[in-house]
Amino acid sequence: MPEAPAPRTPSGAGLLTASGVTMQFGGLRALNDVSFGLSEGEIIGLIGPNGAGKTTFFNCLTGLYAPTSGSVALRGTPLPQDPAKVTDRGIARTFQNIRLFPSMTAEENVLVGRHVRMKQGPLSSLLHGPGFKRSEAEARSRTAELLEFVGLTRFSGELARNLPYGDQRRLEIARALATEPSVLLLDEPTAGMNAQETEATRQLIFGIRDLGTSVVVIEHDTKFIFTLCDRVLVLVQGELLVEGSPDEVRGDPRVVEAYLGAPPDEVEHQIHAAEENP
Ligand SMILES: Nc1ncnc2c1ncn2[C@@H]1O[C@H](COP(=O)(O)OP(=O)(O)OP(=O)(O)O)[C@@H](O)[C@H]1O
Ligand SMILES: [Mg+2]
Known part of the structure; x- marks a missing residue:
């Protein structure tokens, strides 16, 4: 048999x-199995x-x-x-083309991510009851921790669009992390x-x-x-x-040919240089 x-x-x-x-887009198969x-x-x-x-x-x-x-x-x-x-x-993500709320502060951008995890229902939010105030305070404190974790505490009150480009990418990571x-x-x-x-x-x-x-x-x-x-x-x-x-991937001749575009020993050399001088 x-x-x-x-x-x-x-x-x-x-x-x-x-x-x-x-994933097929019309005649284009963008992903295959x-x-x-x-x-x-x-x-x-x-x-x-x-x-x-x-x-x-x-x-x-x-x-x-x-x-x-x-x-x-x-x-x-x-x-x-x-x-x-x-x-x-x-599952959280960041985008190739940064998708922040440009006219909101760094803190507000992270709070948006945080709200996904907040347990308060709409009525409590509307009435601003004690449960809402407590979870809002928790959200702000967690946001402050996350901004510190990604090294952006100094930009907390700054509009996202005013942050240097690299910091916008880090802010997007903080917002993603806020969803736990x-x-x-x-x-x-x-x-x-x-x-x-x-x-x-x-x-x-x-x-x-x-x-x-x-x-x-x-x-x-x-x-x-x-x-x-x-x-x-x-x-x-x-x-x-x-x-x-x-190690397996960077030494694979198919990868070198299809993607890296350099002979394996040259790629190897670049990697070692990067490891020695990160
Ligand atoms: N919504 C869509 N409709 C039609 N075609 C699409 C769509 N999204 C992606 N494609 C096509 O699918 C293919 C894969 O695109 P994708 O953006 O996933 O590539 P990538 O590997 O992320 O490239 P890059 O390194 O440039 O970001 C491309 O030919 C792209 O034009
Ligand atoms: Mg892409």
Whole structure:
């Protein structure tokens, strides 16, 4: 009797799993049968050329897009195709093109994220009863902690649009963390940052992981990815080309050919230089 095909289980364990996700836009297949699994305490990197489908994959994980086929689950339970409900279930994200409320202060932007977690009903908010005042005070105190955690305390009362670009990216991370996620998805968190800001962001992501939030990060800066992540996925033209440890991925000839565009020893040299002079 022929053996039954092995079930296609994603390699990571069961915090967040995607199984056979395909996303078709008219004639364009932006994602083709992509599976992955994120474990508790893990940092996964998602790399690939422009247009590979990285952001589309985040959009499928967060309910912004309904995949043409395939499914996404958190701790084994399928996720609803509704971004607000997905946030509620514990997945937060930042956007490739920053989406802050520009005319609100840094503090107010984080409070917006915090309100997702507030238990008070609309009537209590309307009447501003004692329960409302208590939870509002808690929200403000947690917001202050988060602003300090991302290094933005000094900008608390500043309008988001006046913050330097790199700080706006950090503010978006603080707002995402305010929803108390178990999974944080970061879409190009160091785009536009200098080397020092990039290193600060790397340390910030380690700190987020150490506090118990698992992270998936999209980034074009491969040095950043290889020195940050436990596991790296390479997406090319909507397909998962390679998945493995940073060492496995950066030495894989298919990755070098399809994406990194440099011979393995040269990539190796760049990585070591980055590790020695972060
Ligand atoms: N809503 C949409 N409608 C039609 N096509 C889309 C839509 N969203 C994405 N695409 C297409 O899907 C493909 C993948 O896009 P995506 O933004 O996911 O790539 P990416 O890997 O994030 O690229 P980049 O590194 O440039 O951000 C592209 O060809 C893009 O034009
Ligand atoms: Mg993108």
